[in-house]
Amino acid sequence: MSTVTTIKTLDANAPDFNARLDELLAWESVSDGAVAATVAAILAEVKAEGDAALLRYTNRFDRVSATAVAELVVPAARLAAALQAIPAAQREALEAAAARIRSYHEHQKQASWQYTEADGTVLGQQVTAMQRVGLYVPGGKASYPSSVLMNAIPAKVAGVDEVVMVVPAPDGEISDLVLAAAALAEVDMVITIGGAQAVAALAYGTATVPKVDKIVGPGNIYVATAKRSVFGTVAIDMIAGPSEILVVCDGATDPDWIAMDLFSQAEHDEQAQSILISPDAGFLGQVQASINRLLPTLARESIARQSLSERGAFILVSDLAQAVAVSNRIAPEHLELSVADPQSLLPAIRHAGAIFMGRHTAEAVGDYCAGPNHVLPTSGTARFSSPLGVYDFQKRSSIIHCSPEGASTLGKVASVLARGESLEAHARSAEYRVRK
Structure with missing residues (x-):
């Protein structure tokens, strides 16, 4: 087997970028x-x-x-x-x-x-x-x-x-x-x-x-x-898809670190997805070289190689602002902001399961011991879903306790609306509490 695994590269400013990104992100349902x-x-x-x-x-x-x-x-x-x-x-x-x-x-x-x-x-x-x-x-x-x-x-x-x-x-x-x-x-x-x-x-x-x-x-x-x-x-909790990582890097992080971060998801299974976004084309080349050198050292090399070949990608952008825009479009499970000032990008991040800030924060620590939950929305569902948490095991019940005065006031409003919906019993039930 060749020791070279070429990661497909997408240019965010190319006319066919949206179509190619859609193709990259496409994933079949969990069942048949x-x-x-x-x-x-x-x-x-x-x-x-x-x-x-x-x-x-x-x-x-x-x-x-x-x-x-x-x-x-x-x-x-x-x-x-x-x-x-x-x-x-x-x-x-x-x-x-x-x-x-x-x-x-x-x-x-x-x-x-x-x-x-x-x-x-x-x-x-x-x-x-x-x-x-x-x-x-x-x-x-x-x-x-x-x-x-x-x-x-x-x-x-x-x-x-x-x-x-x-x-x-x-x-x-x-x-x-x-x-x-x-x-x-x-x-x-x-x-x-x-x-x-x-x-x-x-x-x-x-x-x-x-x-x-x-x-x-x-x-x-x-x-x-x-x-x-x-x-x-x-x-x-959720129907989870394959594991995902999206790394946004300004080009100043050790390329070996970034390569291993991409591997950390690619080794899960062949359907896992690892994406790197950077405005530095030369850096993308350095990470490619790191991948070629380090991939053969993995115990799960064949799994990671297939994942990277079939579902991995480098995305070249004009600047970090465009990188964030592409990230929000993808809505990744794991997002690494491997940049000099990750805090400055944070307000613009709308969709991500978990956000790993700075060059020294590997996604892997989130999987095991950082503290936040590693059960995260996948396949773009971070647009409307959140990490598993305490709130997922709690329920909320509404409390309504009308005073006599409140029952009279609210009853008049409810009566009008209920009769507007032709629900007579609703109206009369409320009206019984209205003060004459």
Whole structure:
């Protein structure tokens, strides 16, 4: 295989730029007909049969031989033991990350509020946490303890009573790191199930798996399709697309740093997207040289190479103002402002999941331990979506408490509007409270 991977270059001032950018950003939906049909069958069986179907699918897909779903519930002592069993350096890193994530999300907590009008009517909002949340974590040989921390800790900070974590254990394999993270994040129940069947169990409930109010966490195409299918029965966090990074650089950052930042997303999977925007054409060439030199040193070289070749790009712009305009058009999941004065660009950034400021802020620290959540909107959805946070696990109820005077005043207004909509009972209900 050639050691050279040429990244396509787009010129933001070229006549065909918009068309080429649209082509670059295009990404197919998470599902197809065959996957949707398979998932629909699994959901229907688990909804109808509960534990029996869940056990059948788990034994089949994860190659285990459990005789009851209860056998798949991980004892709390096992979580505590995992935290003690992992190497000290890993435990300390998990503890440091958990502390920072918890501290950041404490700042997001919202309080209930009320105010009293002149006539004594009280209006307000009561903020309450969801009662039970389901967390999906990829399992087997894969280890994603950061996903456990990023999803479970905000839920606990929000005041969720119970966090139920599902994680598949194919061939009986499960990561101690994942279990240790669950212990640190104070997860209440861990069950070694996965796939669409686990999503169904969380959404509908079974004899063993409690029904939840919301399902969060990443998964494969079957998990994503199942989450989309059960939305409405339960809430979900989002349907995530491939991971993305967009780096805006003025040309003065070490090109090796930028190349590795691009790799940090490209190594996720072949569909991941890494884009560099700069007004310095020479710098783009330097980063290309760094890519060619450093890419062969990656353990996941083939994945990163395909990602960069098929979905990566350099975009040449006239200046940083144009760079920001292009960035807003893309609405990236991760945005690095690798420039001398990132603060000056910040007010113009309208759409980005997370913004990494300055040359020394690698996107990778946001994935693990900076504090802000790494569950971010992808595929341009940062135009209207936000990072996962405490607010995603809280609900808001409106409070209306009319005084006698307020009921009379508001009742007159409501009566007129209700009769205008030909809703007589609405009008008369309000009119009963109007003072004669």
